[in-house]
Amino acid sequence: MKMWSWNVDKFVEEFTVGDDYIVDKLFVKYDCKASIAHVEMLYKMNVLNKEEKEKIIAVLEEIIELSSKGKFEIKMEEEDCHTAIENYVIKKLGDLGKKMHMFRSRNEQIVTAIRLYCKEEIEGVINLLKELVSSLKHVKKKYGDVKIPGYTHTRKAMPSSIALWCESFIESMKDNIKLLKFIANLIDKSPAGSGAGYGLPASIDRKFLSSELGFKSVQNPLYVQNSRTKFEADVLHGLWHVMFDLNKIAGDIILFSSDNFKYFSLPKNICTGSSIMPHKRNPDVLEIVRGNYHIIKSYEDCMKGISANLISGYHRDFQLTKKFLVKGFKIVKNCINAVSLVLRNIEVNSKLCKKDMSKELFSVEKSYKLAVRGIPFRDAHKIVSLEFS
Numbered sequence: 001m002k003m004w005s006w007n008v009d010k011f012v013e014e015f016t017v018g019d020d021y022i023v024d025k026l027f028v029k030y031d032c033k034a035s036i037a038h039v040e041m042l043y044k045m046n047v048l049n050k051e052e053k054e055k056i057i058a059v060l061e062e063i064i065e066l067s068s069k070g071k072f073e074i075k076m077e078e079e080d081c082h083t084a085i086e087n088y089v090i091k092k093l094g095d096l097g098k099k100m101h102m103f104r105s106r107n108e109q110i111v112t113a114i115r116l117y118c119k120e121e122i123e124g125v126i127n128l129l130k131e132l133v134s135s136l137k138h139v140k141k142k143y144g145d146v147k148i149p150g151y152t153h154t155r156k157a158m159p160s161s162i163a164l165w166c167e168s169f170i171e172s173m174k175d176n177i178k179l180l181k182f183i184a185n186l187i188d189k190s191p192a193g194s195g196a197g198y199g200l201p202a203s204i205d206r207k208f209l210s211s212e213l214g215f216k217s218v219q220n221p222l223y224v225q226n227s228r229t230k231f232e233a234d235v236l237h238g239l240w241h242v243m244f245d246l247n248k249i250a251g252d253i254i255l256f257s258s259d260n261f262k263y264f265s266l267p268k269n270i271c272t273g274s275s276i277m278p279h280k281r282n283p284d285v286l287e288i289v290r291g292n293y294h295i296i297k298s299y300e301d302c303m304k305g306i307s308a309n310l311i312s313g314y315h316r317d318f319q320l321t322k323k324f325l326v327k328g329f330k331i332v333k334n335c336i337n338a339v340s341l342v343l344r345n346i347e348v349n350s351k352l353c354k355k356d357m358s359k360e361l362f363s364v365e366k367s368y369k370l371a372v373r374g375i376p377f378r379d380a381h382k383i384v385s386l387e388f389s
Helices: 010-017 020-044 050-068 081-101 106-143 162-186 206-213 221-226 230-256 284-306 316-345 350-355 359-372 377-386
Strands: 147-152 155-161
Touching: 020 050, 020 081, 020 106, 020 206, 020 316, 050 081, 081 106, 106 162, 106 221, 106 230, 106 316, 147 162, 147 350, 155 162, 155 359, 162 230, 230 284, 230 316, 284 316, 359 377
Parallel strands: none
Antiparallel strands: 147 155
């Protein structure tokens, strides 16, 4: 059942719906939770009696159960999960189901579901990052004392170690967690009860809705719509920070496990082979991580670009942005798991690392020794540099 009474050209319908009805399968649970809170508010306002409230909530909980099993259908002509859910309730309860949309707009439903989804997904990413930190600590504990060359300009520079390498990413992941927590707090505003972006010509209890849904505060109705893509871009920016580090970890391991270095080695079961070269053991899992950094960056750019130059209020353009969030979270979680797996299985060849600690790595130390004996540092620098001319 459509929300309006006229027929739309078939091409226009398919074009405007796009894949939204497919993407929205992920948001069913969140919209039902928001709908349950809304029904509780309608009961509080005496729009529904207790029996009516309980009947609607029972059907909404049924939808959550069906969705968890992949059995809740969203038809293309329904456009999104919000209409599909309402249609299901009406089919089950008749005219009673039609009361559920009182004091509500799909505009606010969309944002509320997305906001709830983001909060939960961010928490999931944070938990995975904690596991990644644990994997880095595992490598540090096992191989931390091993010295390796440090590089600048992709040339040997100064002595480094596996411990220093691990600690740099441990610290960065902790910063990523702080950033994601900040973003989660930033978006923790309730859109529920904001209508189409301009409030409602009725007195409803938005604070009650906010509390029921676990939000920290109530968001200005117009800001609800104006924050679309702004908040989502913030989320993707947080995910970009994670991918920035995963990209660098992947790049380091790819380089240092190559035949030219062999500081690291990867077990056969996490490598892939070649269709033509029998000897190949390829770090494809890390190359996919490295490539996905650019995908996440492009999602953030798309999110920001789509919302540019739009006036205040809701625009259908926003529909195009949901897939970037859904795909973004999936990619980042998979990449964190991939890097954690590699780190848990990586081996360090301490003998080759020691062999590669050549004398030029200690040139700075040698310069300092001359300087503390009274030779001006610039002169000491020049003296030592002659050894490597």
